[in-house]
Amino acid sequence: MQNHKRPASSLIFIFGGSGDLNFRKLSPALYNLFIDEWMPTKFSIVGIGRRPYNNEDYRKHLLNGVQQFSRRKEGETGAGKWQDFSKYVSYLQMDAEQDAEYQKIADIVKEKEKEFGEHPNVIFYLAVAPQLVPGIVSKLGPLNICADTKCTRVVVEKPFGHDLESALELNKLLASMFDEKQIYRIDHYLGKETVQNILAMRFANALFEPIWNRNYIDHVQITASETVGVEGRGDYYERAGALRDMVQNHILQILCMVAMEAPVNFEADEIRNKKVDVLNAIRKINTEDVHRYAVRGQYGDGWMQGDKVPGYAQEKSVDPNSKTDTFAAVKFYIDNWRWQGVPFYVRTGKRMHEKTTIVTVQFRPAPNYAFPAESADTWRPNRLTISIAPDMDIRLRFQAKRPGQDMTLKPVDMIFSYKDAYEEHEPEAYETLLLDVMEGNATLFMRSDQVQASWEIIKPIQDTWAARQPVDFPNYAPGSWGPEDAEALIARDGRNWVTLPAPHKE
Ligand code: BG6
Numbered sequence: 001m002q003n004h005k006r007p008a009s010s011l012i013f014i015f016g017g018s019g020d021l022n023f024r025k026l027s028p029a030l031y032n033l034f035i036d037e038w039m040p041t042k043f044s045i046v047g048i049g050r051r052p053y054n055n056e057d058y059r060k061h062l063l064n065g066v067q068q069f070s071r072r073k074e075g076e077t078g079a080g081k082w083q084d085f086s087k088y089v090s091y092l093q094m095d096a097e098q099d100a101e102y103q104k105i106a107d108i109v110k111e112k113e114k115e116f117g118e119h120p121n122v123i124f125y126l127a128v129a130p131q132l133v134p135g136i137v138s139k140l141g142p143l144n145i146c147a148d149t150k151c152t153r154v155v156v157e158k159p160f161g162h163d164l165e166s167a168l169e170l171n172k173l174l175a176s177m178f179d180e181k182q183i184y185r186i187d188h189y190l191g192k193e194t195v196q197n198i199l200a201m202r203f204a205n206a207l208f209e210p211i212w213n214r215n216y217i218d219h220v221q222i223t224a225s226e227t228v229g230v231e232g233r234g235d236y237y238e239r240a241g242a243l244r245d246m247v248q249n250h251i252l253q254i255l256c257m258v259a260m261e262a263p264v265n266f267e268a269d270e271i272r273n274k275k276v277d278v279l280n281a282i283r284k285i286n287t288e289d290v291h292r293y294a295v296r297g298q299y300g301d302g303w304m305q306g307d308k309v310p311g312y313a314q315e316k317s318v319d320p321n322s323k324t325d326t327f328a329a330v331k332f333y334i335d336n337w338r339w340q341g342v343p344f345y346v347r348t349g350k351r352m353h354e355k356t357t358i359v360t361v362q363f364r365p366a367p368n369y370a371f372p373a374e375s376a377d378t379w380r381p382n383r384l385t386i387s388i389a390p391d392m393d394i395r396l397r398f399q400a401k402r403p404g405q406d407m408t409l410k411p412v413d414m415i416f417s418y419k420d421a422y423e424e425h426e427p428e429a430y431e432t433l434l435l436d437v438m439e440g441n442a443t444l445f446m447r448s449d450q451v452q453a454s455w456e457i458i459k460p461i462q463d464t465w466a467a468r469q470p471v472d473f474p475n476y477a478p479g480s481w482g483p484e485d486a487e488a489l490i491a492r493d494g495r496n497w498v499t500l501p502a503p504h505k506e
Helices: 020-035 055-069 082-086 099-116 130-140 164-177 193-203 234-240 242-259 268-281 287-293 429-439 448-467 484-491
Strands: 010-015 043-049 089-093 121-126 152-156 183-185 217-225 294-297 302-304 307-309 327-332 344-349 356-363 383-389 393-401 409-417
Touching: 010 020, 010 099, 020 055, 020 082, 020 429, 043 099, 055 082, 055 089, 089 099, 099 130, 121 130, 121 429, 130 152, 130 164, 152 164, 164 448, 183 429, 183 448, 193 242, 193 383, 217 242, 234 242, 242 268, 242 294, 242 327, 242 344, 242 356, 242 448, 268 448, 287 294, 287 327, 287 448, 294 448, 294 484, 327 484, 344 484
Parallel strands: 010 043, 010 121, 043 089, 121 152, 152 183, 217 344
Antiparallel strands: 217 356, 294 327, 302 307, 327 344, 356 383, 383 393, 393 409
16 A cells, blocks of 8 residues: 555546547546556546447447556556456446536436545546537536535646637636636646656756856757657647647746746745746747747658658648648747846657657856867857656756867766656656646646736737748658758757757667
8 A cells, every 4th residue: 555645535527538538648547546546545437428338348448548558558567457447437428518418417426425425526527629618618517516616626628729819718618617726727748747847956956046047048949849740630730730739838838847936835826826927928929020930830741760651731631731830930038037038949840850858958158268279179068958758867968078188078968867767657747637636736737827828929920820821831851850941040040959869769
């Protein structure tokens, strides 16, 4: 028996219970929480969907997802608990668009109350297409369970809205049914160990904070590249694009972790206040300047690791003349005392050279360089690289003397690697986030003002891109680092994108 406090008894309804997110992420996460004895002693998970399943078939279907996507597979050492876990899982076939159907949910709550001998946390997880969210929320609202601000919670997946207006509308609708503290807006990047570790690194060490500002930092980069294409999600992606899908949420959240002021405590609202301060300080790009600050791209067809892959416009459910961005790069400035004049370059894309999420903090050069000119060949300023995924490490580059009689300098890396430092496997982001929802801890979730602020930042880019159709799509080859314009975006400032050399993957 692990020695930790479990959350209070919980009843979790998953809308989209027969969908992909539950199959790949939520069920494997809940299963791992169960193995690690983090699930409440009394709990029940109800998958809600339209497809017909009986409980037994539904459990079989979810087991299939666990076998493919869980960090621990059934039958492996340390797992083997599917039988026990799956008893807590059931399926409710219902049409979420029909008001009358919601009585079934109210009945299950009553039934579980009796079974548990107490009123449990009631969690509604909306793992459904964004266009279905408002309908479900407005039908859940009238159930008297929702008025219980302490126990009832609603989890909303991204994308949270489609643009500023729709996000505001959705916030308004949610606020009319739920109290803000009942609403958990998920950004799964915030559940990643390495993203949370940015706060530990910055605020649990005295070393970094004094130099973490415009006096010492030249610029910051965030790259979130993927090798996959749209993977059958053409329908969704056509309405999203890279800017909405990754920059508005995940990338801006990472940027906040890097740029925020030190919190006074680790209360949810304190952390979120500090993050929203960063978002509010990000300079809004004028529409006429968008071309100088933002670059978009779309992948064409070509070869990736020996395989022929289709271009974006040839993917399933994608308009052959699509102008949707599958790549976006933006240069942001944060107008506050700490960051004035320091550019934050971010980029993300599908079908790029490698799957990697890294943050690079590039320090300014040493102020005086007293070494003989011949030692200067490989001279480089200090750089801190935080690898978020798939590698999980932090490396600090500094100059060192090469052994020998000459004074020759060479950059070397000091590396902290999760793999080498810890034996235990890190939980998946969704494990952390689902546990937080059961515990009622909203620190890692987006508050309404954060969502609004991040859409406000993106809006001028979105509007300009919508008004001016790209003329050069497709403009990057699969397996590349994106369009040439993205290189130009940073090269114009005399800088270049950082990618880690291949050995980091060994
Ligand atoms: C999701 C996006 O939020 O994040 C996907 O909708 C993207 O398009 C995914 O592939 C990337 O997440 P991760 O954790 O694999 O980097």
